[in-house]
Amino acid sequence: MRALVKTKIEPGNIIFTEIPTPEPAAGQVRIKIKRSGICQTDNVYINEGGFALKPPVVLGHEIAGVIDAIGEGVTGFEIGDRVITQTTFHVCGTCRFCKRGDLNHCPERKGIGSAANGGFAEYVVNRAASVMHLPDDLTFDQGACIEPMACGVHALTERTVVNAGSVVVILGPGPIGLFAAQTAKAQGAYVIVGGTTSDKPRLDIALSLGIDRIVDVLTDDVQQIVKDATEGYGADVVVEATGNVSAVKLALDIVARRGTFIPMGIFNNDISIDFHQIKKKELTVEGSHAQIPTSWEKAMRLVQLGKINTDAIVSHVFPLSQWEEAFKTVKDRKGLKVLLDPEN
């Protein structure tokens, strides 16, 4: 099969090549991939490398397709079933996190698209326990969006709970930020999404999705806007979904006393912030890392209920063979969610 393989941890080292089509082992299924989403993480893996990588490995972890082969002992799936797969490829099954369903913290966890072969290929195998049926009323495009959506759902329904009428600020209007914003909206919050001047098209999409207010963090007085929306108190919840230090600083400035700060962006290096604000404001800091199985179930349900829209967020579908152009589209931020079609 054709696959996009990261051959070494170091920057670059990515080849589009033929590799053997994988066979599902006991407990696994093989998926013929219909759509595979490009995540900002994939760009980081290609351009900077990453400690989670176990090369050579096929990148890609946002996958929708159909069951194409079934390993020994698997029940509940038939050839031709429309499915998506969660990213967990292996967990120990016995640690305290596995027992609680917090698979994202299992010390033995391996994920597809980093430590095990992922979705930028014609086929992927994964453990059947990670695979979920894609309801008939959901498209493969929507299916491929469940992973980034589940990140926002985890942050805003599992790490913290958004109260109806509260004010939630999402910094970063990328796909994850816009899914998180819709998740907060679905829970009855007043939602403000912030981005930079170059994010204007993305902020306009936020408005089209029913987000209450957009702000340009470079030109607007964000602190004043948040004060005006909260009788001067500040935002109840602030989500940082950019990976920029300035966004963390802004988050700590605009979050209310006794409020909640949720870091979601990725920082590979130490950063400098005014740590005293956490103490002085008595903030709750709820880190949010990837997702857990329940986040996926909720995300899928929110799409079915019409609470989360993906149509405005999927900007491009490229044939897998045009992966270079697809990645450039993501890197140049011309697209929002860019999907690959491995059948072409």
Ligand SMILES: [Zn+2]
């Ligand atoms: Zn992702």
Ligand SMILES: [Zn+2]
């Ligand atoms: Zn475990």
